[in-house]
Amino acid sequence: MERPIFKPVGTPSDELDTPSLVVDLDILEENIEIMHGSVREGRARLRPRVDIHCTPAIAHKQLAAGGTVGGITVMTLGQAEVFAQAGFSDILVVNLVVTAPKIARLASLARRTTVTVAVDAERNVGDLSAAATAAGVTLRAVVAISTGPGRFGVGAGQAAVDLARAISGANGVEFAGLMASEGQILEDDPDLLANATRDRLQPILDTREQIEKAGMEVGTVIGGGSYNYEIAAAIDGITEVPTGRYALMDAELAPYLPQFRHAARVNSVVTSRPEDGVAIVDGGRKAIGSDTGMPSVDVPGAVVTSLSAEHGTLVLDAVQPGFGDRVWFTPYDVGECVNLHDYMHVVRNGRLEAVWDIPARGRYR
Amino acid sequence: MDRYRPAVGTPIEELDTPCLIVDLDAVENNYRAVADRYRGKVCQMRQHTKNIKSPTLARMQIRAGGAHDGVCTAKLSEAEVMVEHGITDVLIPNQVVTADKIARLSALQRQGDVKVCIDNEQNVRDLSAIAEAHGVKIGVLIEVDTSMGRAGVRNPEQGAELAKLAESLPGVTFRGVMSHQHLEDFVDTESRILTARQYIQRCLDVKDAIEAEGIPVEIVSSGETFSYDAAADLPGVTEVEGGTYALMGTSYGYMEEFQIANKVLSTIVSTPGPGIAIGDAGLRALSWPSGPPTVEGLPGVMVDSLHAEHAVLRSDGTTAVEVGQQFMLLPWYQDMMVNRWDQYIAVREGVVEDVWDIPARGCVH
Numbered sequence: 001m002e003r004p005i006f007k008p009v010g011t012p013s014d015e016l017d018t019p020s021l022v023v024d025l026d027i028l029e030e031n032i033e034i035m036h037g038s039v040r041e042g043r044a045r046l047r048p049r050v051d052i053h054c055t056p057a058i059a060h061k062q063l064a065a066g067g068t069v070g071g072i073t074v075m076t077l078g079q080a081e082v083f084a085q086a087g088f089s090d091i092l093v094v095n096l097v098v099t100a101p102k103i104a105r106l107a108s109l110a111r112r113t114t115v116t117v118a119v120d121a122e123r124n125v126g127d128l129s130a131a132a133t134a135a136g137v138t139l140r141a142v143v144a145i146s147t148g149p150g151r152f153g154v155g156a157g158q159a160a161v162d163l164a165r166a167i168s169g170a171n172g173v174e175f176a177g178l179m180a181s182e183g184q185i186l187e188d189d190p191d192l193l194a195n196a197t198r199d200r201l202q203p204i205l206d207t208r209e210q211i212e213k214a215g216m217e218v219g220t221v222i223g224g225g226s227y228n229y230e231i232a233a234a235i236d237g238i239t240e241v242p243t244g245r246y247a248l249m250d251a252e253l254a255p256y257l258p259q260f261r262h263a264a265r266v267n268s269v270v271t272s273r274p275e276d277g278v279a280i281v282d283g284g285r286k287a288i289g290s291d292t293g294m295p296s297v298d299v300p301g302a303v304v305t306s307l308s309a310e311h312g313t314l315v316l317d318a319v320q321p322g323f324g325d326r327v328w329f330t331p332y333d334v335g336e337c338v339n340l341h342d343y344m345h346v347v348r349n350g351r352l353e354a355v356w357d358i359p360a361r362g363r364y365r
Numbered sequence: 366m367d368r369y370r371p372a373v374g375t376p377i378e379e380l381d382t383p384c385l386i387v388d389l390d391a392v393e394n395n396y397r398a399v400a401d402r403y404r405g406k407v408c409q410m411r412q413h414t415k416n417i418k419s420p421t422l423a424r425m426q427i428r429a430g431g432a433h434d435g436v437c438t439a440k441l442s443e444a445e446v447m448v449e450h451g452i453t454d455v456l457i458p459n460q461v462v463t464a465d466k467i468a469r470l471s472a473l474q475r476q477g478d479v480k481v482c483i484d485n486e487q488n489v490r491d492l493s494a495i496a497e498a499h500g501v502k503i504g505v506l507i508e509v510d511t512s513m514g515r516a517g518v519r520n521p522e523q524g525a526e527l528a529k530l531a532e533s534l535p536g537v538t539f540r541g542v543m544s545h546q547h548l549e550d551f552v553d554t555e556s557r558i559l560t561a562r563q564y565i566q567r568c569l570d571v572k573d574a575i576e577a578e579g580i581p582v583e584i585v586s587s588g589e590t591f592s593y594d595a596a597a598d599l600p601g602v603t604e605v606e607g608g609t610y611a612l613m614g615t616s617y618g619y620m621e622e623f624q625i626a627n628k629v630l631s632t633i634v635s636t637p638g639p640g641i642a643i644g645d646a647g648l649r650a651l652s653w654p655s656g657p658p659t660v661e662g663l664p665g666v667m668v669d670s671l672h673a674e675h676a677v678l679r680s681d682g683t684t685a686v687e688v689g690q691q692f693m694l695l696p697w698y699q700d701m702m703v704n705r706w707d708q709y710i711a712v713r714e715g716v717v718e719d720v721w722d723i724p725a726r727g728c729v730h
Contacts, residue, residue, distance in 0.1 A: 001366065001724065001727055001728075002727035002728065002729065003445065003727075003728055004442075004730045005465050005466070005730070017463075017466070017730055018463070019729055020730070051674075076674055078367060095645075097634075098632070098688055099381070099382070099632055099689060101379075101381040121635070121636075124688070146637050150670060150672075152634065152635035152637050152675070154637070271460040271461075271462045271516065272484050274484060274515070274516055274517060274519060275519065280460075280516045282440075282462075285652075285701055286701065286704050286727075286729050291648050291652055291653040292653065308515070309415060309701060310415065310440065310459065310729070311459075313514070323485055323488070324462055324487070335673055336649065340705070340727065341729075342366070342727050359366070361366065362366050362367050362705060362707050363367055364367070364646060364647075364650040365381055365384060
């Protein structure tokens with residue numbers, strides 16, 4: 001477990017132990033207001049993806065901001081268990097729960113929480129039904145519709161209709177609707193992004209019609225993300241948009257979403273200046289992360305040339321930062337960065353306000 | 366943090382997934398290989414705990430032999446974990462630079478012999494002043510850059526000057542020299558050993574320069590997994606900082622005496638299209654250390670890509686892949702992967718023998 005030196009509330013941000021995950025509360029609240037404010041007047045609602053931050057303290061703020069379905073989205077059953085314990089009573093698990101030990105956990109969770117799970121195979125429906133019936137609970141199931149190769153889910157159209165029928169006919173399982181099984185589209189041309197979003201979601205909306213014609217009610221259609229939230233939320237028929245990264249933001253998404261600011265950064269200290277123009281810092285892959293891309297650093301003219309497990313290497317075009325000076329990194333994928341830490345140091349106006357646990361980190365199971 | 370304690374005797378087929386497995390036969394083989402190589406030598410292993418994060422595993426090498434009764438740790442907080450678990454001879458082959466961290470290092474001297482590496486005058490002056498204020502002495506080694514372009518003095522003259530300064534200061538004790546190596550491409554064992562010796566020689570050159578000043582050099586800590594054999598018989602080297610060898614990654618496959626001992630047990634949760642399957646462990650659980658994990662247990666199946674919580678697998682048809690099937694994922698490089706887990710499920714011949722916490726996970730401070 002992470003073992004920072006815990007500083008008193010009121011400590012200036014520049015005196016916090018390094019390398020730590022530091023979250024600016026004003027920016028976090030501003031990001032939440034922008035996102036949630038954008039949907040308050042519309043028909044679609046947000047179902048925040050709390051797996052990005054793994055932190056109930058943030059998830060509670062997201063639901064309190066309004067514009068949501070009153071529930072959250074997670075990626076694993078383990079995360080669902082953590083958030084249920086933290087007081088959340090409506091949880092969507094965007095995952096397939098297929099093995100006996102996991103189905104038993106899911107059914108147990110459904111005694112205390114409204115749980116919705118993704119389904120993409122008829123056999124899974126039978127297994128879920130048997131476990132739910134035995135436990136005396138109802139599991140809500142959404143049909144996952146694959147939007148591309150490498151995504152779980154059934155195809156749009158007849159396969160989804162058949163699966164919806166299987167769910168509707170099973171005891172202990174309730175057909176809740178449809179879900180796009182998708183990744184983000186990173187496109188900065190708004191027209192191209194709008195077209196790509198519609199191309200992706202239209203087959204799911206068509207499927208909804210087919211299912212309703214077949215006499216089943218489709219309660220919800222879930223699609224989109226932070227990258228296209230305005231477009232997805234405006235599409236007639238989309239009822240829930242699972243957005244997550246907007247709250248903390250990161251270097252990957254920033255060029256596409258300039259309205260949100262970076263709330264999550266990692267501080268670091270220069271531990272060596274072995275040559276002119278080179279600074280070695282104490283933040284590396286285990287503190288910032290670089291699975292999918294390099295972080296940015298707040299030093300003008302500096303380039304993060306490499307991250308090793310425990311060090312970062314900066315090439316500088318100036319004398320600063322010197323030995324012992326501090327720099328701030330913005331992670332490329334904030335979800336990866338959060339998952340490396342057990343604590344979030346929360347600051348406001350440049351001073352420590354709280355330290356939050358990250359209890360859902362590491363809950364892959 | 367995940368808490369998962371399957372009963373001793375549970376066959377792995379019954380484990381909930383994903384979970385991090387340590388194969389006891391394999392890790393014992395690896396520790397024995399090092400014990401055999403170093404038996405009767407001056408040079409001994411000082412296992413690097415950044416790769417294992419576990420005092421339980423660290424102690425297995427100490428018991429197997431061929432090792433100092435100590436470890437090295439990447440960070441100060443990792444050193445604290447080892448000292449708290451009774452391993453009190455610790456080398457931190459890294460810089461500890463801020464005043465509050467140095468105070469923490471000073472306090473730790475009362476519990477153990479915790480040495481640290483320096484490459485700069487200001488740092489050794491800070492260490493001395495703060496240690497003196499705490500009434501302790503901190504052992505210091507000169508870090509030498511031999512091939513990584515990271516921290517470390519760049520030539521013997523710098524090393525000798527720094528050693529002289531350390532000798533003159535009241536709060537530190539000069540103990541020796543330390544270097545890491547980075548292996549470039551090599552063609553065969555002979556060229557690997559030659560390259561390793563050339564790198565380590567640069568560290569020995571600094572030792573010679575320091576001794577020429579009349580300062581005794583007690584510790585020469587150098588080498589790692591790829592050079593552990595090259596270092597064993599190199600006169601002057603007193604210890605090797607091997608880390609990867611304990612649990613291994615596929616990128617070190619050329620070190621044939623070591624076996625892969627850490628694997629993530631995973632389950633197929635979806636087969637959305639021909640030749641495509643989705644596994645339940647992804648980027649968060651596995652990391653992406655510039656090379657993909659390897660699938661074991663499903664012939665003809667490879668990792669195509671990783672999403673946050675899922676692996677996309679491609680099959681050439683050799684294996685009929687079905688939902689619910691288990692398989693293992695072997696890391697390309699294991700350091701970042703282990704750091705994402707809170708427990709090892711210790712398995713022998715397919716049966717759970719023990720569950721070990723990973724207390725130094727996340728110790729980035």
